[in-house]
Amino acid sequence: MKLSEIARRIGAQLKGGEVEIRDIAEIEKASSGEITFLSNPKYLAALKKTKASAVIVPEGLDAPIPSLVCKNPYLGFAKAISLFREPPPRPGDGISPLSSLDDPAGIAENAAVAAFVFAGKGVKIGAGTAVMPHVFIGDGARIGENCFIYPNVTIREKVIIGNNVIIHSGSVIGSDGYGYVAADGAHKKIPQAGNVVIEDNVEIGANVCIDRAALSSTLIGEGTKIDNLVHIAHNVRVGKHCLILGQTGIAGSSVIGDYTTLASQSGVSGHLKIGKHVTVAARGGVIKDLPDGVIVSGFPARDHRQTLKAQAAAARLPKILEMFRKIKGESNG
Amino acid sequence: MKLSEIARRIGAQLKGGEVEIRDIAEIEKASSGEITFLSNPKYLAALKKTKASAVIVPEGLDAPIPSLVCKNPYLGFAKAISLFREPPPRPGDGISPLSSLDDPAGIAENAAVAAFVFAGKGVKIGAGTAVMPHVFIGDGARIGENCFIYPNVTIREKVIIGNNVIIHSGSVIGSDGYGYVAADGAHKKIPQAGNVVIEDNVEIGANVCIDRAALSSTLIGEGTKIDNLVHIAHNVRVGKHCLILGQTGIAGSSVIGDYTTLASQSGVSGHLKIGKHVTVAARGGVIKDLPDGVIVSGFPARDHRQTLKAQAAAARLPKILEMFRKIKGESNG
């Protein structure tokens, strides 16, 4: 594809000569005939050495090779990938004869249901949605349009999924919440009779668990993106456009505001209210409510600058104690 | 259902007038015709504002609406849910023609085996047990009576499961333990030839991993409840009626006493002996044996009060160091 054609398709401005591009690659790995991208000026050195034939760059950057200038070069890069690489393969439209559907009437005509899919009574699947092999969809669950449900996903009964939702393999949507009451020396199960609601444009990574509410709905807000191995307990309400990174856990009934980021391996205790635009750093463990806009880290989590100061102080502590012992000697002496 | 009928069925005492109840809901979400519950006096304010028509309360609490008085209101609530909500749907009794069973004779007549279930040689499944789609049951595995095995569960060969056990989707029971020996610059696999034994009334969350023992049995004791994404390594022995919360890990060969709680994202090192009635707080990391009845937190875990003191001190450390510098100036000056 000609570089000028790529420019047109990703909405970039061409700088430098025309060139034929056949693939896209990372800046250190690109070879002749490939386009690469640079969003961060710290990779300028790599740009000088790259063998790529063209590069996607932010405004105001002069590249030594033909370039496509974008306001948001990372977005340009995302669009350019789609020009050279195939989307994930999906089954052809229609219902595989090797699937088992209790109510085929609920499946839109141009949805794709693969082999070994099981769907229970009253299941609805919208147009353009692909359901890959070994997916289980429980009674009364509804999946919207243009979703992609990867192999080995479990969607339990009554779960509601919006449009353009992606769920990666091994994830479980609507498993029972963890609720027991102590009686007679044992833990009696509290029935988990609610459901899970996933709004539009959500993406859920692999081997994620989102538990159903006890009575109402566990909610994942529009546009939120969840990474692998995340645990979201019953009755949690995650806002819109949140980022929840790998191996994070949110305990029961907590509410997470819109545009909040929970970085990798972080945790939020139960029954908390976390504001909007909050950032919990990696490994942060939140044990009390947080207002909008704060950046917290550490366990228990608090203001990130305070955490850094405390970490620095703690690192120096052994030396300080030594000095302290001397002074103590002096002051006692 | 009449409130007096609910009282009778959950074993509560009716206070206030008769009223017709059609559903059950959380205290802030309940509307007219619904019953709700209150176990903690701190929600008294919510009780004043609730639109519910009745409430389940502990003894000694005066509610402004008709109430059902219970010794254990949370237990009453659990029972009441079952009066208004359906249990999880299950396949009809019998063996689906879309399953693949090597030995159908081992399946009790009134067990339910769904489509796409695979069960190997010598598998036994007890009466009343439901096995949902895409479950794998390896050679010689035995599942007791009245169990519920959710979709996409893997039960490896020789695993023994008692009665009334619930296993949620994506969990793996009996995967190989992590055992290698260094030889010739590589890690040689130690065969993992034992099994897993799950006693009666255990519930296992979604995407849990319980590894088989190298030679004998990894054991989960009666009545223990395991949350999502928990890792239990080979040769571990978990006692009876334990609570193991989300994303916790127990390393190889450790022994956990009865009625012990491991809160979310906690960890126990290998070859340890943890007592009965121990509580490890969220994120606690246990690296040595613990006697009965202790409450520990932090990493490395120690007495919870000590952890709190140390955390408070660490938080104040930057300020203290500043003061320390001043004093040092004075004492040196």
Place this chain on the structure above:
Amino acid sequence: MKLSEIARRIGAQLKGGEVEIRDIAEIEKASSGEITFLSNPKYLAALKKTKASAVIVPEGLDAPIPSLVCKNPYLGFAKAISLFREPPPRPGDGISPLSSLDDPAGIAENAAVAAFVFAGKGVKIGAGTAVMPHVFIGDGARIGENCFIYPNVTIREKVIIGNNVIIHSGSVIGSDGYGYVAADGAHKKIPQAGNVVIEDNVEIGANVCIDRAALSSTLIGEGTKIDNLVHIAHNVRVGKHCLILGQTGIAGSSVIGDYTTLASQSGVSGHLKIGKHVTVAARGGVIKDLPDGVIVSGFPARDHRQTLKAQAAAARLPKILEMFRKIKGESNG
């Protein structure tokens, strides 16, 4: 089996009389007619009490019962297990009529493909490999020889797997990496168009997630062993013969050197370079590059001895602050 025969087969030297052995067991659980093993002198007390009829021991150790002396007794133990216990059961060679394969021609004649396996277009499976029920293999994926793919594993399109690889149940190889770009108040997906390459002799535990690269390959080096519930993000390159223990996470684009150990519940931030022969202790959280050979712990991770000193100091901090207050009084007074 005669003890002398076991000696011959595991390459050990027989000491003490001949005896018939019928099974192998742990030292505290062994009974008459069983062989056990001792690699660590601290179990000498247990050896004196064991009811085993023979024991595998290191050189230079005098056992009170007939013994097999090995340079590497743990390796001898590993070999001995195989003499008494069956390997995991596998389907017979050939393709189950209950599987669904788009291109059966790509399956080697003596590979075993079980019921309910799905394999897409252009999939290749090598000789001696067993693919268990409910495994999904995406278009163009290739699996080498003598691999064992356990039930409910997902292998996405274009993933390349070497020889003698074991993948345990529930693991997902090649799920999309977590890549988004902020635009118009939402997170736009960056297509994840690369793949995953797993080299020879790798073992991957249960419910592990290894994401595909954005453009090139996420790589797991030869002989590396990965425990349960591990998260490996896109573009990561793990070296050869690494040990990655339970619930560990490696963020995007990091590079891990050969023979490095990441202990349980540890984490590595993105875009880091970790050396060879590094040890990250349990719960360690690495946030900067590490040279070869270091042992680090804590979060943020640093030299393990420093962490221990800082932990000890932190534990004493509350007392020290008390003393400090006194001195302050004195020095101010």
